[in-house]
Amino acid sequence: MSTPPADTAAPAPLPAAPALEVSDLSVRFAVPGAKRWLQAVDGVSFSVARGETLGVVGESGSGKSTIARALLRLVSATAGAARFRGADLLALEGPSLRAMREHLQIIFQDPLASLDPRMSVAEIIEEPLREFRPALDRAARRGQVLAMLDRVGLLPAHLNRFPHEFSGGQAQRIGIARALMLQPELLVCDEPISALDVSIKSQIANLLKDLQLAFGLSMLFIAHDLAAVRFSCDRILVLYLGRVMEIASRTALFETPRHPYTQALLQSVPVADPVLARARRAAPLGGEIPSPLAPPSGCVFRTRCPFAGPLCAEEVPRLRPVGASLVACHRAEEFAGLPRNGG
Amino acid sequence: MNAAILPRPARAAGQWRQSWERLCRHRPALVALALLGFVVLLALLVPLVSPYDYATPDWDELYQPPGGGHLLGTDGLGRDLLVRVMWGCRISLLVGIAASLVSVLIGVLWGATAGYAGGTTDSLMMRIVDILYTVPFIPLVIVLTVLFGRSFLLVFVAIGAVSWLDIARIVRGQTLSLKNREFIEAARALGLSNTTMIVRHVVPNLLGVVIIYATLTVPTVILFEAFLSFLGLGVHAPLASLGTLISDGANHMKSHPYLLTIPAVFLTLIVCSFSYLGDGLRDALDPREQR
Amino acid sequence: MSAALLAIRDLRVTYRTEAGGLHAVDGVNVDLAPGEFLGVVGESGSGKTQLLLAMLGLNAPGARIEGSIRYRGQELVGAGERVLGCLRGARIAMIFQDPMTALNPYLTIGTQLTEGMRHHQGASRAAARRRALELLDAVHIPEPERRFAQHPHELSGGMRQRIVIAMALICEPDILLADEPTTALDVTVQAQILALLRELRARTRAAIVLVTHDLGVIAEVADRVLVMYAGRVVEQAGVQRLFEHASHPYTEGLRRSIVPLAGPLPARLPSIGGNPPNPAELPPGCPFAPRCAYAFDRCGAAPPPLAPVAPGHLRACYYDGPLGRIR
Numbered sequence: 001m002s003t004p005p006a007d008t009a010a011p012a013p014l015p016a017a018p019a020l021e022v023s024d025l026s027v028r029f030a031v032p033g034a035k036r037w038l039q040a041v042d043g044v045s046f047s048v049a050r051g052e053t054l055g056v057v058g059e060s061g062s063g064k065s066t067i068a069r070a071l072l073r074l075v076s077a078t079a080g081a082a083r084f085r086g087a088d089l090l091a092l093e094g095p096s097l098r099a100m101r102e103h104l105q106i107i108f109q110d111p112l113a114s115l116d117p118r119m120s121v122a123e124i125i126e127e128p129l130r131e132f133r134p135a136l137d138r139a140a141r142r143g144q145v146l147a148m149l150d151r152v153g154l155l156p157a158h159l160n161r162f163p164h165e166f167s168g169g170q171a172q173r174i175g176i177a178r179a180l181m182l183q184p185e186l187l188v189c190d191e192p193i194s195a196l197d198v199s200i201k202s203q204i205a206n207l208l209k210d211l212q213l214a215f216g217l218s219m220l221f222i223a224h225d226l227a228a229v230r231f232s233c234d235r236i237l238v239l240y241l242g243r244v245m246e247i248a249s250r251t252a253l254f255e256t257p258r259h260p261y262t263q264a265l266l267q268s269v270p271v272a273d274p275v276l277a278r279a280r281r282a283a284p285l286g287g288e289i290p291s292p293l294a295p296p297s298g299c300v301f302r303t304r305c306p307f308a309g310p311l312c313a314e315e316v317p318r319l320r321p322v323g324a325s326l327v328a329c330h331r332a333e334e335f336a337g338l339p340r341n342g343g
Numbered sequence: 344m345n346a347a348i349l350p351r352p353a354r355a356a357g358q359w360r361q362s363w364e365r366l367c368r369h370r371p372a373l374v375a376l377a378l379l380g381f382v383v384l385l386a387l388l389v390p391l392v393s394p395y396d397y398a399t400p401d402w403d404e405l406y407q408p409p410g411g412g413h414l415l416g417t418d419g420l421g422r423d424l425l426v427r428v429m430w431g432c433r434i435s436l437l438v439g440i441a442a443s444l445v446s447v448l449i450g451v452l453w454g455a456t457a458g459y460a461g462g463t464t465d466s467l468m469m470r471i472v473d474i475l476y477t478v479p480f481i482p483l484v485i486v487l488t489v490l491f492g493r494s495f496l497l498v499f500v501a502i503g504a505v506s507w508l509d510i511a512r513i514v515r516g517q518t519l520s521l522k523n524r525e526f527i528e529a530a531r532a533l534g535l536s537n538t539t540m541i542v543r544h545v546v547p548n549l550l551g552v553v554i555i556y557a558t559l560t561v562p563t564v565i566l567f568e569a570f571l572s573f574l575g576l577g578v579h580a581p582l583a584s585l586g587t588l589i590s591d592g593a594n595h596m597k598s599h600p601y602l603l604t605i606p607a608v609f610l611t612l613i614v615c616s617f618s619y620l621g622d623g624l625r626d627a628l629d630p631r632e633q634r
Numbered sequence: 635m636s637a638a639l640l641a642i643r644d645l646r647v648t649y650r651t652e653a654g655g656l657h658a659v660d661g662v663n664v665d666l667a668p669g670e671f672l673g674v675v676g677e678s679g680s681g682k683t684q685l686l687l688a689m690l691g692l693n694a695p696g697a698r699i700e701g702s703i704r705y706r707g708q709e710l711v712g713a714g715e716r717v718l719g720c721l722r723g724a725r726i727a728m729i730f731q732d733p734m735t736a737l738n739p740y741l742t743i744g745t746q747l748t749e750g751m752r753h754h755q756g757a758s759r760a761a762a763r764r765r766a767l768e769l770l771d772a773v774h775i776p777e778p779e780r781r782f783a784q785h786p787h788e789l790s791g792g793m794r795q796r797i798v799i800a801m802a803l804i805c806e807p808d809i810l811l812a813d814e815p816t817t818a819l820d821v822t823v824q825a826q827i828l829a830l831l832r833e834l835r836a837r838t839r840a841a842i843v844l845v846t847h848d849l850g851v852i853a854e855v856a857d858r859v860l861v862m863y864a865g866r867v868v869e870q871a872g873v874q875r876l877f878e879h880a881s882h883p884y885t886e887g888l889r890r891s892i893v894p895l896a897g898p899l900p901a902r903l904p905s906i907g908g909n910p911p912n913p914a915e916l917p918p919g920c921p922f923a924p925r926c927a928y929a930f931d932r933c934g935a936a937p938p939p940l941a942p943v944a945p946g947h948l949r950a951c952y953y954d955g956p957l958g959r960i961r
Binding site: 197288 | 791888
Binding site: 069072074097098101102105106108110113114115116117118119127128131175178 | 524525526528529530531532533534535539544547548
């Protein structure tokens with residue numbers, strides 16, 4: 001079991017344009033009954049390099065699933081842009097939107113719910129071909145489906161079965177097969193392994209890694225499970241209440257987390273070592289996630305942050321470089337022992 | 344995580360196949376199906392093989408009780424009751440099934456469109472349904488009869504025009520809950536057009552519910568028609584539906600009870616059979632049973 | 635040595651299905667000492683929830699329960715509703731996975747909190763209220779008096795779970811059963827609740843049985859661990875022993891598929907192949923054999939019995955060579 005080459009402290013310059021570049025994405029929902037908006041996502045910017053997996057991590061109310069749905073245009077974004085294949089995803093309509101879908105696909109959290117219970121596995125996996133490759137005849141389609149089945153670890157015998165006959169892990173493989181039939185450029189994974197049994201999670205995580213290499217995919221990996229994210233992602237974005245707290249490479253995030261929330265998250269994850277777990281640490285992060293209907297002023301994390309100061313209530317911290325990471329915190333340099341830059 | 348616990352059948356079985364198997368295990372439904380089949384067979388064959396027809400009076404054989412040449416007796420004009428009852432069954436079944444089909448068709452299209460479209464379209468379409476609900480049915484039919492005269496078609500149209508409302512509501516509710524299921528989201532992520540979505544994904548998942556309600560609509564419609572005919576608003580004499588037969592029979596309840604009981608028994612048989620069949624289908628197709 | 639608080643012998647929970655018998659729990663033996671924190675870890679089909687429910691006779695109707703569960707010597711299997719009703723909430727309490735649905739949305743928090751005490755101990759309103767406030771304090775709910783008049787939907791998930799814990803503890807039970815109490819919560823809230831459970835155990839000396847699928851949670855809080863697979867206990871040991879010397883291939887596989895948050899990262903995660911077992915279609919022999927990297931012919935004949943490998947460490951496996959073959 002080899003370890004990948006260690007990340008260097010400074011990020012290498014991107015050799016080519018990123019696969020996806022999101023700027024200032026905001027999504028808000030009208031809440032029936034309340035006169036306020038629910039700001040699910042607020043000014044989120046990030047990019048995904050070609051062949052890279054960007055993890056999006058957050059707890060409930062962080063907006064991570066909303067970002068996925070906004071990019072797939074399942075939900076309307078209120079503001080912002082998402083450059084993908086030379087166009088703004090969020091501004092496309094009609095035939096150009098439809099054409100773009102061939103290159104951007106999604107797999108869902110609940111594998112069984114994302115498959116039409118009345119369609120056979122063959123029909124489910126074939127559907128993208130029927131929509132986007134009308135020139136293919138039945139035999140050709142069947143051939144491609146069989147090839148994909150093999151790649152995701154299913155058997156030809158499964159073709160005529162129905163979703164309810166499969167376990168969660170197998171159903172997720174079907175979902176992955178469907179998503180990859182058109183060989184998309186970008187695959188959005190919305191908590192792809194959260195709903196799976198522990199012994200299956202690693203199978204699917206391995207599968208996704210293999211497929212990413214084989215297909216040259218860029219991936220957006222949304223999860224709440226930091227351990228899964230550490231294995232599957234190259235870079236990670238930490239969200240809290242719809243805002244970006246930190247963006248860092250895997251090494252940087254896990255070895256030197258800069259944002260107090262990231263630190264709290266890492267400390268909260270149960271450690272699978274009884275000695276370490278009990279010897280450990282400070283009290284867990286107190287308080288609760290504030291309601292997205294009434295987010296705190298300034299830095300949204302300040303109500304639970306052990307280091308909150310007066311500035312934190314007044315000014316929203318901007319995302320800026322601290323060390324090798326991008327951090328949205330007024331006091332990040334103090335914790336890192338670094339001199340404060342211009343800004 | 345819960346799916347792993349569920350038994351996986353050895354051979355591939357579609358949901359429809361499994362539902363059929365479940366239906367076959369539901370005794371009352373099977374009996375009902377057999378009974379209905381029997382009645383349909385009788386209704387089709389008896390008038391063809393019988394020497395009597397439903398209209399010709401026979402002045403020598405008035406009010407004959409069951410037995411002898413006339414298996415179920417004759418009525419006040421000497422017409423064979425068996426044939427008339429079979430004709431009555433034909434009409435009741437025809438109106439029942441046909442009117443139900445029409446109302447199901449209208450109801451499904453209306454409800455699915457309203458549910459899928461959502462927003463103002465949905466509100467508008469359902470408000471129309473609400474308004475139509477308030478229209479009093481019998482006075483409406485009376486008015487229509489006055490305007491257009493008594494006719495078979497009128498009954499058909501009147502019934503069909505009212506029974507689609509329930510189905511529309513049910514289908515709309517189902518469509519609304521389907522809309523939020525992840526596989527619909529997945530289909531949208533594939534860029535399917537709205538029509539394809541509805542035809543390929545929404546309707547097949549609605550069919551279970553629709554079949555159940557269609558089967559339960561049939562007895563309602565049959566009873567409606569019987570009621571209208573009983574009131575004298577239905578089919579023309581000498582053609583008889585079970586409703587008119589019961590109406591006539593009621594007039595002779597004391598003197599010739601068989602004129603009432605026989606058509607009533609058949610009507611009950613048909614209506615109950617459809618109800619039990621609907622019950623069986625509901626159990627067989629219940630989405631909660633579908634894993 | 636104190637007598638076991640709860641002694642379970644050869645417990646079987648069976649459901650009848652069209653396909654035959656479904657053995658949700660298949661011969662479990664375990665003792666629970668007073669004040670002990672027992673962790674039960676397993677995946678779908680392991681029977682861990684059914685085991686917990688059996689302790690209170692809460693399995694679905696249609697479940698056939700055989701074997702023995704003795705609470706302080708009193709037999710619970712086959713005991714009528716009256717006996718079980720006296721125990722539930724009073725001596726043995728349970729908290730469930732989803733705090734959203736465990737509370738009645740129509741009743742106020744105050745009513746739900748005091749319900750147990752008023753029913754079991756005939757306490758007056760005032761006395762029950764006082765005690766409830768004490769408990770709200772013990773579970774660190776801010777502004778406890780205000781919460782009394784609130785309804786569940788006005789509280790967050792973490793707070794609701796605290797309330798559920800408070801409800802469970804109000805009659806000072808000997809045993810607290812917890813079915814995945816933190817699975818539905820955010821990770822930061824989960825850490826709070828686990829810390830709370832540890833604290834409460836120290837204060838009340840209640841024994842806690844915690845069911846989870848997360849080995850990390852087990853490492854954080856449990857004293858002793860039962861690893862379940864397909865309705866059977868496959869390994870049983872003290873928590874430290876389990877993590878350092880896991881000797882059942884399944885436990886090994888679970889442990890090694892956990893991604894560490896620090897230290898070297900494998901390019902490929904070691905994983906257990908195959909799918910979780912279907913309790914209605916178990917193979918003869920060891921239920922884990924189809925997925926086991928060490929299976930040999932003996933494994934297919936009959937399920938291995940639970941046997942000691944070291945004091946306090948039991949496992950059910952025929953293979954006794956070194957582990958480490960998991961790719």
